[in-house]
Amino acid sequence: MDQQLLVFVTVADRQNFSRAAEELHMTQPAVSQYILSLERAVGTKLLERSNKYVRLNKAGEIVYHHAREILGLYTRMQSLVDDLMNTPSGHLTIGASYTYGEYVLPHVIARMRQHYPLITPTITIHNSTVITELVANRQLDVGIVEGEFLQEKMCVEPFADDRMYLIVSPAHPLAKKEEVNVSELLDETWIVREEGSGTREAAEKMFRMLQIQPKKQMEFGSTQVIKEAVEAGLGISLLSYWAIRKERKLGTLCTLKVAGTPVTRDFSLVTKTKEFHTKALDIFMDLIRTHLPEGTYM
Incomplete structure (x- = not known):
């Protein structure tokens, strides 16, 4: 059969x-x-x-x-x-949200390949909602997602926090201010991710916290495109520290100091509950838990 x-x-x-x-x-x-x-x-x-x-x-x-x-x-x-008899090896299907998948996960995979070359990973990058669904349907062994998730029959394990900053182009008038008042953000064009994204969820959380209802909003399905759009002066956005750290060092993006920011959210590991784990999966999850260094934020 x-x-x-x-x-x-x-x-x-x-x-x-x-x-x-x-x-x-x-x-x-x-x-x-x-x-x-x-x-x-x-x-x-x-x-x-x-x-x-x-x-x-x-x-x-x-x-x-x-x-x-x-x-x-x-x-x-x-x-x-096979795991009972052999050293860690085999195929491992990994899913990750865009922020973690594009800016952190490659470094974890490099460490794993260096120490465990017989483990062969396949990577899927999508928004947090889709990654969780793929794990639930057993199309992925493990997922890394952003934000808050409560899923039946799923094990959701927060392993690190992520700080998210308001960013603008260096040419933006607000970039030169030591501190920005919330009222100065009301007429800005906000560039956000699509529904289902952990980054979008964090932005909505910030809007509620600051009591902002954006009048002008643009939606993009890629963090990289959002960064390019902000650099080009199309608007402002809220993005993870890990997504903007290189641009901030280069001076192509600036962060704003606003009361209530940075916004903090969780990075979480997602697996099916009551599932046996292969040695390869356990090794990968341990690497994830220990990878992000503390004290690195702005």
Whole structure:
């Protein structure tokens, strides 16, 4: 059954029998036979087929969702058994929110690869909400997210705090002020991340705390684009220390001193509850817990 599920998921992902056969190193007739066998076992057709496309039908969507989870469990089971006999090794799927994933995680991965070269990581970067969902669906072994998360059947472990600062271009009139009054922020254009982002959540928290209702707001799906936009003078934003530390040293971004800032939030590890951990996962999580040095903030 596991081979049938693997073939089915590959066909669904590639939406093509020939490409699936090539990826699986099988003949196309063999792929077709596996799909037919699975459909007979389930008792219904799972795919809509034509000369132009292969698509999941409603039954196929149900089987696909559970097949991905079952295959993930097979992989995890084999990894755990291998761990009993071998040094830390194997594949590790890691997800991270943009701030941590783009500015901190590469240094953690470098340390892990230096000391544990047999562990092979695959990295997914997305906003915190999506990363949490991927861990919940067992598409990721572990996630690193920002902000506050309470998820059923999920283990959320805060491991470090993150301080977030208001930033402007050095050419902005507020950049030259020693301290900025909240009233001076009311007419500014605020550049924020998309809904579901931990950075957006922190910005909304700050707006509530300072009792600000932005009149002008621009939304971008990337921290890097926000930094470029602020440097270009398009507006002001709230970003993590880790995202802006290089630009601040170079003088291309300035931080504002405003009562109630910096805004503090958590970085958290997210895993499924009651799941066995591989040695590779435990090693990675220990590296995460000990990586961020204290006393480095502005």
